[in-house]
Amino acid sequence: MSLTFTDLFCGAGGSSTGLVAAGYTLRLAANHSRVAVESHAANHPDAEHLCVDINHYDMRRLPRGCDVLWASPICQESSPAGGRKRGAKGQMALELEEFGPVENGTWERTRATAYDVIRATEIHRYAAVLCENVVEFAVDWELFDWWRTGMHHLGYRSQVVSVSSAHIGGPDNTHAPQWRDRIYIVFTRNGIPAPDLTPHPAAWCTECGEQVAAVQSWRNGRRIGKYKQQYDYRCPNSQCRHALVEPYVRPAAEAIDWSDPGTRIGDRRRPLAASTMARIRAGLAAYPAHRTVLTVNHSGHDGRAFPADSAPLPTRTIKIGDGLLVPAGGTWNQDATATTEPMRTRMANPKGYEALVTTPLIYEYRNHSTMEPVTRPLATVTAQGNHHALVIPYRNGNLPKPTGEPLHTVSTHDSAALVGPAPAVEDCWFRMLQPREQLLAQRFPADYIVHGTKGEQTMQAGNAVSCNVAQWIGERLAAAMDRTAAHAA
Structure with a gap:
């Protein structure tokens, strides 16, 4: 029996697609954007879909009995790409002309807040809650520790994983051909083993002359950050004094037509x-x-x-x-x-x-x-x-x-x-x-259906969770949940 999940702030469906690839069953997906919900429903027709403002939604109406909640509450102000509103002129006007208009609600308000994660969890007590966000969400938001502690008070332990989408994958989970530094906050209910979310991307160690499973090496004691800024990857072997290594990556050319x-x-x-x-x-x-x-x-x-x-x-x-x-x-x-x-x-x-x-x-x-x-x-x-x-x-x-x-x-x-x-x-x-290339860079399937103008499709790609990372987290969480089930039996 597969694990079931609810996807809040689902966007076009990167998180849902990744978890479904990991063997999960989607019960409900919700987002405030009409066009994003249309895209999501076209690719996940067996799930229930809601186009609502999550901030004002009664969480008691979410499906009961779901094992997992995925939520990606990103405040646009936290993102390095958030920027300020500007009028269209020069090259920008040319791009808008080519890509088409974006629905006001979609453009001005991309995500609801992190507080909705606590509201949903308080009622449904999921076995695990998975959140994705930009690094700035943890290092710049003054209430991040307070928010994280709130989940601890509800009976959860947490871990924060910092990875780039370019480094995550496996034999049946192709890497994304995109640098995308994100943090993933994984809450597991007390009594459930925490999944092993330590990244070990394959890399070639020139000192050892062999392929190795690289390990994250943090600078100055940091544990949250971006690749090449707060952490690097090193060889696990001591004979080379844990030399710096570069994990294998897919080229951007693979996403381009x-x-x-x-x-x-x-x-x-x-x-x-x-x-x-x-x-x-x-x-x-x-x-x-x-x-x-x-x-x-x-x-x-x-x-x-x-x-x-x-x-x-x-x-x-x-x-x-x-x-x-x-x-x-x-x-x-x-x-x-x-x-x-x-x-x-x-x-x-x-x-x-x-x-x-x-x-x-x-x-x-x-x-x-x-x-x-x-x-x-x-x-x-x-x-x-x-x-x-x-x-x-x-x-x-x-x-x-x-x-x-x-x-x-x-x-x-x-x-x-x-x-x-x-x-x-x-x-x-x-x-x-083009939007299709941007979706491929997020590791969406090549035949994934996306609705809206090119501008709206571009926005959906930009807001999406990289499918490969969602699948990687889902697979590791499922392994931990299996250990719990085996122990109970």
Whole structure:
């Protein structure tokens, strides 16, 4: 008999999809957004759905007898991507024009508050309560400890897990190709074993010369934080003195539809914003023959670029965030980054902060030990450099060629040929990342149904819980619950 659960603030269904993949049965999903509930119901038709303001909902009406509650109460003000309201102008107006309007209720109020978790738990006394939130929820919210203690008073123990979606997965649970630092607060009722939620992503230790199960190494005694800011991963072996390692990650390229190169910049009906053009030029000057992704942030970053064979993004501050695929409007993250890197944290903002820029040159690259031809599926890559350099070719007036098509015959040498000088910006191809790509970056199934305008779909992707992390937590909780059942028998 599978465990049953209720999903409050369900959004489009990342948490529900992950728990269902872990073997759970969804009883009810609730959210205030009409379009999010429509999306959720289309993919989970056997569950009951509520479109209500959870703050004012009588929790006694929730399904009784559920084993687990999942709730993702995120205050937009806590998020590094929350920002302030701004009028649409320049590149932002162009994005809104492309992605379409967003329902006012959906845009202005993305989540209800954390207090509803306590209200629901007080009545239903779930065996476990699972919460997802941004790191700032714990470190910046003055009442976090009070809120957590409230659950302790109801008879629960708690643990806070800090992970990036890029590092979580397993044999039947593919990692998300996106950097997404989140905390997961897991409450288990007294008498139920706490699940083992210690992350051990696979990594290659160059010192030991072997693959290892990496361990989190916290800086300065911190236990809540972000990868490369408050913690790293190290080799578990003492012979290498627990060397720093980089867990394997999936490249952002796996979430991108490379058959759609976008529009040649010189042929655009409306010109790109001056700031966007400046960032594209900076990326081309640094890496003229690599596919790059440009991102934007709130203020004066220089928009430096990363080639397709580079390592994942360097350490980020909260201000800059975890950037990935593209700079085209918005005011958050303006780095150019490689498509081998996990996609940056998806934002709920429908303005589509990311766009794909490809250069009109042919560039082929093979590493002696780690590179596969681009005609084969991309394998999991490490966070170190020289991996999966993919480009869209463009020569002699031909349109960019998707990577799913064969390349011309290559030599047996493990080397690359770079043809031509850096292209003119006007000859590059540019487009905004589409909602389907953003959903894939959250590890939604490829056939997942999402309703609404492109802007609303983008927002649903940005608000979602990464499916792979929800599945990982669900599987480990189920294992703990099984131990309880076996002991009782």
